[in-house]
Amino acid sequence: MVQFVGVENAIKLISSIGVEPFLTGLADYIDEDFRRWEQFEKSPRIASHSRDGVIELMPASDGVTYSFKYVNGHPQNPLDGRQTVTAFGVLANVATGYPDFVSEMTLMTALRTAATSAVAARYLARPDAKVMAIIGQGAQSEFQALAFKAILGITRLQVFDIDPAASEKFARNMAGYDLEITVADSAQSAVIGADIVTTITADKKRSVILSDNMVGSGMHINAVGGDCPGKTELHADILKRGKVFVELPEQTRIEGEIQQMPEDFPVTELWRVITGLDMGRTGSSDITIFDSVGFATEDFSVLRYLRDKVQETEHFIDLDxxxxxxxxxxxxxxxxxRQQHPDRLSA
Amino acid sequence: MVQFVGVENAIKLISSIGVEPFLTGLADYIDEDFRRWEQFEKSPRIASHSRDGVIELMPASDGVTYSFKYVNGHPQNPLDGRQTVTAFGVLANVATGYPDFVSEMTLMTALRTAATSAVAARYLARPDAKVMAIIGQGAQSEFQALAFKAILGITRLQVFDIDPAASEKFARNMAGYDLEITVADSAQSAVIGADIVTTITADKKRSVILSDNMVGSGMHINAVGGDCPGKTELHADILKRGKVFVELPEQTRIEGEIQQMPEDFPVTELWRVITGLDMGRTGSSDITIFDSVGFATEDFSVLRYLRDKVQETEHFIDLDxxxxxxxxxxxxxxxxxRQQHPDRLSA
Incomplete structure (x- = not known):
């Protein structure tokens, strides 16, 4: 039998643990897997592109456990009330090839992206960071907010979205989570006094959500929304001024903010900072940029975490x-x- | 909601339809999809190799429907009572990226492989073929036997396996299916008088299950077991004497019998024979060889067929x-x- 965690059970599990403790525990798994980065077989994702979007399969393996995620990206989906991105994932035993765990991953992707951002910021942001600006209040914004609160100790959020209804939704969802929230009337005013800026907008084009003059000394930028070819959020000058940290350089050069830069643009791999092989922030005036695109090992981590967590509960079903x-x-x-008398059973 | 057909429901569906009518209907879907071969996006499979085996993801898309199969191959699995090959598959809507159908595919792979073999033989074997030899009575042998009976009108089977217990199991399973069956004491004697020879052995090495002297004029060879690098069943001389038909040449040159041959060894694509673009058998003395390795479009076909068939029944469940x-x-x-009071809910 294969264990299956559907949306309803995922919600029950997250609710029973609490979103913030769930994110904190997940961050530990992500950190742990970044520390053994070199153990992973890192295959490129396979993408099937169509007029309306893309369907991707993202495999990863540490030699003991194999994972893959199915994920789509269809920018027009919200016009019909659908999610832009949906996902599900699978864990399998490398020794037998048998899959043993299947889960929804639309929620899990939002959670792992947020937890990865917070893990990166733990190594890259100033240790005294308390104020975060969030530009874009789409589907993933609340997860980012709670990850940075739980994992980094952020206490104040300054948020902006071109659609005020999105910011209202965000403020409504965050009520009761003990965060000081200001809805700003522009991205410019949202970033004033921010220690960390998270850009997480949905528009699929080359945008300039952050221009160079908005980025102050010592700022950490968590650039999440620029995550596929043709979709960026930062002005190139910011990338030149700051120090850029990435998951897998080959992938980020195609999908991340640095798609704007020459192929030899210098970047530092996040796993090398986490393991101490490379320097992250060198002082309080550095500008650090995590050019997040999302990598298969993070899906591996969240599936592994979810499987471990769900064992103590009844929040799964068995699939044959x-x-x-x-x-x-x-x-x-x-x-x-069952076929002793096939003639009688035939339709 | 996503429809899920597990093993139990798959068995119920097959039993309610009857194995032979199921195979016949499936052959029509496979035939239909081979006829529109050029519409398919044919991606290479992505394989993750380990000491004990391989895990593969096999995607296909016709621009409207996307499918992929997860499949493993672990030759040592039977030593622990496990299947060498297990599989499951998914269908998704290309326009929205939403998956909408998930199924077990261990049974479905055996069924689609057998139906594909019979479809190929319909174009390549002599029209009056009645006698088939089957070398190897492993997990897929009964499916091959019934596909050739239902789709081609084979009435007599001459079978051989190096393990007599496997042949006994085969004969036991085929009792009541109105087939004349002889268990031979060697591959040599099994093929005597056969119009079609199916080789479907499990040994993962370069074997010579069929040598040139065993192949008579007019024979059609359905070479199924040689399906991955390092695993072949036919002597190279047979390939030189006969005319070889393949699914996707790029894939078969790596995985099929023709991995033994030079890279420019001439082959004919099955879809071109089915659509009448190329000749199949030209006369009753031709030796024809279907070098079957299994391709993603066949998984697409069986998933599509299964989804259509299951709609009329209750043999599925809904997954969130x-x-x-x-x-x-x-x-x-x-x-x-669910998180109005996160502190109270926190663990």
Whole structure:
């Protein structure tokens, strides 16, 4: 049997643990897997592009556990009330090849993206950071807010979205989470006094959500929304002024903010900072930029975390995804046993 | 909601339809999809190799429907009572990127492989073929036997396996299916008088299951077992004497019998024979060889067939695989609604 965590069960699990403790625990798994980055088989994702969007399969393996995520990206989906991005994921045993865990990953992707951002900021932002600006109050914004509160100790948010209804939704959802929230009337005013700026807008084009003059000394930029070819949020001058940190350089050069830069534009790999091989922030005036695009090992981490967490609960069901005849050579016996009189059973 | 057909429901569906009518209907879908071969996006499979085996993702898309199959191959699995190959598959809507159908595919892979073999033989074997030899009575052998009976009108089977217990299992499973069956004491004697020879052995090495002297004029060879690098069943001389038909040449040159041959070894694509663009059998003395390795479009076909068939029944369950908030931007609302008092709910 394969364990399955659907949306309803994922929500029950997250609610029973609490969103913030869930994110904190997840951050530990993500941190741990970044520390053993070199153990992972890092395959490129396989994308199937169509007029309306893309469907991708993202595999990863640490030699013991194999994972993959199915994820789509369809920018027009919200016009019909659908999610731009939906996802599900699978864990399998490398030694037997048997899948053993399946989960919804639309929620899990938002959670792992937020937790990864906060892990990166733990190494890159100023240790005394308390104020974060969030530009864009789409589907992932609340997850970012709570990850930075729980993992980094952010206490104040200054938010802006070109659609005021999105900021209202955000403020409504964050009520009761003990965060001081200001809705700003422009991105410019949102970033004033911010230690960290998270850009997480949805527009699929080359935008300038942040221009160079908005970025002050010592700022950490968590650039999440620029995550596919043709979609960026930062002015190139910011990338030149700051120090850029990435997950997998090959992937980020295609999908991240640095797609705007020459191919040899210098970047530092996040795992090398986490393991101490490379420097992150060198002082309180550095401008640091996490050019987040999302990588398969982060899906691996969240699936592993979710599987561990769900074992203590009843928040899963069993699926008979795998045919398991008593004699492996007798697959047909599974059917044949019911087929003593095939003529009578035929339609 | 996403429809899920597990092993139990797959067995119920196959049993309610009957294995042979199921295979016949499936062959029509496979034939139909081979006829529109050029419409498909044919991506290479992505393989993750490990000491004990391989895990592969096999995507396909016709621009309207996207499919992929997860499949493993672990030759040592049967030593622990596990299947060498297990699989599951997914269909998704290309326009929205939403997956809408998930199924077990261990049984479905055996069924689609057998139906594809029979479809190929319909174009390549002599029209009056009645006798088939089957070398290897492993997990897929019964499916091959019934596909060739239902789709081609084979009435007599001459079978051989190096393990007599496997042949006994085969004969037991086929009892009541109105086939004349002889268990031979060697591959040599099994092929005597056969119009068609199916090789479907499991040994992962360069074997010579069929040598040139065993292949008579007019024979059609359905070479199924040689399906990955390092695993072949036919002597190279047979390939030189006969005419070789393949699914996707790029893939078959790596995985099929023709991995033994030079890179420019001439082959004919099956879809071109089915659509009449190329000749198949030209006369009753031709030796024809279907070098079957299994291709993603065949998984697409069987998933499409299964989904159509299951709609008329109750042999599926609904999975809440996709998070669908009323407002697409309010993904967090799914959790937030349960989180009015996060402190009280926190573990």
């Amino acid at each position: 995804l795998l045919a398991e005849p008593t004699d492996p050579r007798d697959l047909f016996g599974l059917i044949g046993a | 695989l996709l998070a669908e908030p009323t407002d697409p931007r309010d993904l967090f609302g799914l959790i937030g609604a």
